[in-house]
Structures are given as structure tokens and as C-alpha cells.
Amino acid sequence: MVFRPIMEMTTDDVWQLLLQRTPPWGGSHRELVTLYRNARGGECPLVIDKSAAPSCGTSSSRFGCWTCTVIEKDRSMEAMIDAGNEHLEPLMEFRDWLAVFRNERSKRMVERRDGRIALMGDGVTTVAGPFTVEARQEILDKLLETQASVQMPLISNDEISRIKAIWADDAVAEAKRHLKQREQLRAREQARTGYRCSSRATPGTR
Template structure:
């Protein structure tokens, strides 16, 4: 099936009914599906399956960590790994496999729902087939969420020159998880769904881990080896496989295909390094945070709206407003949070964080949007932390003003 036809739906509708997930029939253990899947894989998939088989059969017990964003590439990797585990006798399933997603807490609602459903299906299959699979979701620290930084600390909406969100919300949470597992096991193997031909950025990420061997040391995470099983696949290969093969955890990949149809986009992948960060907030229409102001236009969220998801239009308008107010000097303080005034070498004044009035306005608008949309957009714990930061900022501001007045008084004496 041509990939263009698959994504625009011109070659017919998707199956109206998907098989029940493992265990849905009421049996304590569902029958093992026929493996390999229904369609005959091409030579590339045969080689990939063999690499996965060989690597998992190694004598060491280094756990695998599968980075799962819910997009096509990470879904394919998860599919192949779970498929292989099911094919093994129970006695040979000796190595733990962690399937790890990241929730920035401001993910596109439809995408995050898709990820949660996928993780739940994988977890259910793991229980049904007695697989050594651990499903986890990482999230930013409570003090480092998007709203705590934007509204609480007044950080200006992220842009290309000040993209403070990626490290705090994506890199640190997942990297911390990898480090924890490496500390427990000595070393871990991180499976990433990167491909050379996905984009120039992703190709650059792939090149960072190229040393001619199957496993490459992670450049930033000690005790972490990187395994990229689908590195040489083309986009057509990925879509054709997902369209022709049902996931080993049950159901079908139809929901994923429909998600791409609706958004016309791609996923923001799992990121574990600042050098990988350009994949987040590029000019492509990748799935990602609905609040992302790094891109000029949120094509994926706009795509959902164009596909009939009108409930997301207010989110799109709110995001556009955050872009609009970012560089308004009337909304920014003169000093940065460290109390300094910043002027570049070229003599350009760089304003500080949003002023308190703007922070109040952002929160008020966000809470109104949350009430209207009936979606949870900000947690109560975030609101409480925001108010604590406001009190702290008022105290710091008062102390600085008092110090400035003392300086003037003594200086004039």
C-alpha cells in the first residue's frame, strides 16, 4: 500500500473492528500469536529481528530501555521487542525490558491519550504473557513544570534562543530514569527509534552514536549503551510494516495511523541529550506540547482542528497569544531573576521575566480555558507552587528596592 494513500486514507477505510486485546476473552492466558506476523517481512526486517534476537540472547543481564513516544518509529521498535519476547520460551526471557514514555504535562491531548492507551495495552500483554516488561512514564519535577516556570518564575515563552523547556521537561526526567536503572544494574541498553532518513536533525542524532558497532556509548549518560535497531529503514518501510502487521499486544496500529492522518505530523521523540534537543520544536509539524512556542505555527494542533477536533481551537489560540506577548516590553521586567540588567555585546537590551501583572493574567486566562474546555491543563499542585514563587519574588523585589534606596541614601551623604 503506498504510504501517501495510507496516510490520506484514499485507499479505503481502516478495519472497523480490531481484535480484542490479550486476555479479553476471559482466559487466564491468551494463545500465543503466530510469529512472525502475517505479512512476509522484507530483508531489512529479517535482519533487524535477527539483531534484536542476538542482542537479547547475550549472556549479560543489562536491562533494555525502550524509548516510547507513541509515534511510528518508537512504536515499531516496541512492536519488534515485545514480539520477540513473546516468541521466547519463558526460561529465556531473562532480561528486563523497560518501555518508557515522557509526559511533559503539556502534551497534545490526543497524542498523550494515544500514548497512555498504548502503554496500557503493552502492560496488559506483559501480564498476560508473563513478560519481563516494566512500563513507566517520566515527568518533570514538580518545581520545573512548564507552568511553574512560565507563570511562577515569569520565564518568557520559549523560543529558539531561549528554549528552557526541553531540558527541564524532557531530557532531565528521562535521563534520570536511565541513570537510576544504570545505577541498579551497572549498565543499561537504550533502544531508540531513530532513522537516518527521518530528517537532517535525526540523522545528526544518529551520527553521534556511530562507531561501527551495534552498541554505542551514550555521549552524556554514563553506563548507558545505545541500540538503534531501525536505523537504516525508510519511512515507507515503517508505515508499510505498521499497516500490514498487528501489534503483539493486541488490537491494531489503526489508531496511530489515524492520528497521523488527522495531524499531518510526526512525533517529538524521546530525548536524552541536549544535542538531541533540536528534534523538539523544529519547523516540522511534529507532535509535541500544545504550548510549544518555539515553532512559528503549531501545524499538528492546527491539523487536529482542521480534522474536526474543534475543542482544541481555544488551546491553539491560547498558545498563539503566548507567542504574541513574549516580546512586549510592557509585559517584561527590566532585570533578570538574578537582579542583573542584560545588554549584549552589540548593545541590545535583553528584558527579564514577565512582570507580575502578566503572570497573573496568564494564570487567569489558563484557568478560564481549563474551565471552558473541561480538560485538565494545570494541576492544583502547580498553582500552589506558582503562588509560593510569587510571594518569594515580592519579598526579593522589596529587599532589592530597599537595598537600592540605602545605596542612594549613603551615596548622597
């Protein structure tokens, strides 16, 4: 059995609980309140009297990852920049660039990771596969450029090392898959050639 009391709590309940307690790392949750306020364009995430402030905190206080490309525009990031955090502009520029980049078919492989080719509902258009190695390198380069611009850690050296190790594994797996495909084609061709030779030789044996 799983007990999840937060499912029964409102957004205001969560904020009141946080503000009534000291974080285990010290200080207070005031900086967190400020973060959410800036992300909401200056609106307070905590509502004491909704009749007095109907627009403050009445919508969801949640906002997601700064690289999320599901949404068309990152309103939270825009609000934080408008609130005086101009140094975050390169982050929004990276997200907007990534949102366009990911839809470029030339940056995606045709085959899925398992070697299969998936088709859209029309039965003709292929579903975009994972990014090509070249595209992944381009994304990493852009991220490192953004990191240098904002002067804050966005990716660690350990993460970069792990990413490159995955690229190497993917390259080996792709090479093995293509080799297997060539061997299968060669085997089928040999089988067809052998069948034709056998068919031509048959009349002479009569």
C-alpha cells in the same frame, strides 16, 4: 556507558516496534497512530512502501508541546482541528495569543532574576527579563479561561498553588533586592556628603 538503541532506529522502526507489542496499560497503540496521523493532516506516520507513498511518513513524525511559541504556526494543531477536532481550537487560540503576549515589552521586567540588566548587541537595548507578576497572573487567568472552554484539565490545583507560592517568593526576593539597592545608594550618598563636609572643614583647621 550509556546504551541508546533508539538512536540507530528509524521512525518506521519505532512504529513497527510499537505496533508489534501491547502497551503495559492495555489496549493497543492504534490511538497513538491516529493521534500522529491527525497531527500530520491525515498522513500515516508508518510507511510500509515508500515508493507507493512517498509523502507519507518521509518527514519527521515528531511534534511538540501545544503551548510552544518557537514556531510561527502550529501546523500539527491546525491539522488536528481540520481532521474534525474543533474542540481544540481554544488551545490553538491560547498559543497564538501567548506568542504575541510574550513579545510585549510592557509585560516583561527590565532586570533579570539576579538583579542584573542585560543589553543586546547594540549595547543600548535591554534584553527582556522575566514576566512581571501582573503578566504572569494574566497568563494564568487566560489559561484557566481556556481550560473551562475546552473542558479538559490543563493545569491542576496543586500546580496553581505552587505557581502562587513561587510568585510570593519572587515578590519577597524583589523587595529585598530593591531594599539592598536603596541601602547601597544611601551609603554612597553619605560617603559623598561626608567627603564634602571633610573638605570644607579642612581649611579651618589650618
